Amino acid sequence: MSDDTSLKVQAWLDGELVPSEAAALGRVVAGDPQAQALAAELRRTKSALAVGELPRVLPESREFYWSRIERAMRETESRPEAAPESSRVASLFRWFAPAALAAGLAALVALPLLQKRGGGGWGNGAEIESPLEDISSFTFRSEADRMTVVWINAR
Amino acid sequence: MSVSIDHSSAPDEVLVRAAQRGDMRAFEELVARHRDKLYARAFSMVRNEDEAIDLSQEAWVKGWQRLKQFQGESSFVTWMTRIVINLCLDRLRKQKRSHAESIEQLDEEVGGVERQMPVVTIDPTEGLTREEQRQRIDQAMNQLSYAHRTVLILHEFEGLEYKEIAQRMGCSIGTIMSRLFYARRRLAVLLADLRESRTP
Numbered sequence: 592m593s594d595d596t597s598l599k600v601q602a603w604l605d606g607e608l609v610p611s612e613a614a615a616l617g618r619v620v621a622g623d624p625q626a627q628a629l630a631a632e633l634r635r636t637k638s639a640l641a642v643g644e645l646p647r648v649l650p651e652s653r654e655f656y657w658s659r660i661e662r663a664m665r666e667t668e669s670r671p672e673a674a675p676e677s678s679r680v681a682s683l684f685r686w687f688a689p690a691a692l693a694a695g696l697a698a699l700v701a702l703p704l705l706q707k708r709g710g711g712g713w714g715n716g717a718e719i720e721s722p723l724e725d726i727s728s729f730t731f732r733s734e735a736d737r738m739t740v741v742w743i744n745a746r
Numbered sequence: 747m748s749v750s751i752d753h754s755s756a757p758d759e760v761l762v763r764a765a766q767r768g769d770m771r772a773f774e775e776l777v778a779r780h781r782d783k784l785y786a787r788a789f790s791m792v793r794n795e796d797e798a799i800d801l802s803q804e805a806w807v808k809g810w811q812r813l814k815q816f817q818g819e820s821s822f823v824t825w826m827t828r829i830v831i832n833l834c835l836d837r838l839r840k841q842k843r844s845h846a847e848s849i850e851q852l853d854e855e856v857g858g859v860e861r862q863m864p865v866v867t868i869d870p871t872e873g874l875t876r877e878e879q880r881q882r883i884d885q886a887m888n889q890l891s892y893a894h895r896t897v898l899i900l901h902e903f904e905g906l907e908y909k910e911i912a913q914r915m916g917c918s919i920g921t922i923m924s925r926l927f928y929a930r931r932r933l934a935v936l937l938a939d940l941r942e943s944r945t946p
Contacts, residue, residue, distance in 0.1 A: 640902040645884040647786035
């Protein structure tokens with residue numbers, strides 16, 4: 592008897608086969624003494640288990656057992672739910688985005704003025720990166736094109 | 747308007763509805779009624795008294811948190827039993843990951859050992875009282891690995907189908923069939939051994 596047939600005999604006894612498969616397997620078992628012996632053993636084990644499990648009683652008093660559950664229930668109810676990471680980032684973005692935008696615009700206006708006063712300032716194609724952790728801005732100034740570009744990114 | 751109920755005599759359904767409205771006293775009554783059953787299921791799976799108490803208590807807390815999701819498709823105690831089973835499976839999975847599997851266990855996993863076992867032809871529980879049968883089954887179950895014991899419990903005592911067991915245990919139906927086959931065959935041998943060792 593193949594391994595596959597052995598498992599099918601079990602599935603047959605457990606009612607896990609579709610009717611056509613069950614009928615075919617029934618014919619196999621009828622003609623194979625080995626399969627019949629295996630089916631008989633599996634049936635005996637199944638019916639032995641049908642008597643059920645040994646009853647077990649919780650070895651703690653009702654009050655003591657409940658007191659721990661009740662404490663844990665109250666703790667979980669009073670604990671505020673932790674905000675997910677994405678919502679924290681979104682909240683930071685709400686606060687910092689306008690500030691970063693304002694800083695970027697200020698830089699846009701101030702840089703040509705500073706350039707005029709200081710003479711030197713940035714060279715052609717100079718870049719400045721923002722050190723902010725969650726919001727980053729990136730400024731690019733091109734003297735040749737007389738243009739300053741500010742990118743604002745929320746990470 | 748709040749409805750006053752006699753907690754000790756109210757049926758489970760009434761207590762569940764009251765608990766869903768936040769009545770902790772109703773939930774306490776449900777715990778008192780079904781705590782032995784939940785503890786027994788946890789114990790049968792983890793085979794450790796302290797762990798079984800912890801897991802059953804954790805299940806009650808989870809049950810309280812999710813109580814609003816309970817729609818009454820099954821009985822309350824069946825719903826709670828599923829929660830404790832899932833917690834036991836999680837615990838056993840973590841333990842399994844932290845322990846190196848023995849060669850014998852690995853062989854059992856792939857289903858190699860049971861092919862060599864001769865068929866047991868005697869009825870190992872014949873002539874025993876119900877209580878004696880349960881004692882022997884418990885002793886034999888204790889000698890099975892957690893994977894085989896669990897699959898037997900879920901199939902024979904919880905009445906789950908192969909597909910449901912596979913989903914809960916996170917493995918294929920083929921693995922469940924193989925484990926169940928091994929567990930039954932091994933149990934037949936263990937019960938026969940127990941019978942021989944007790945027969946004068």
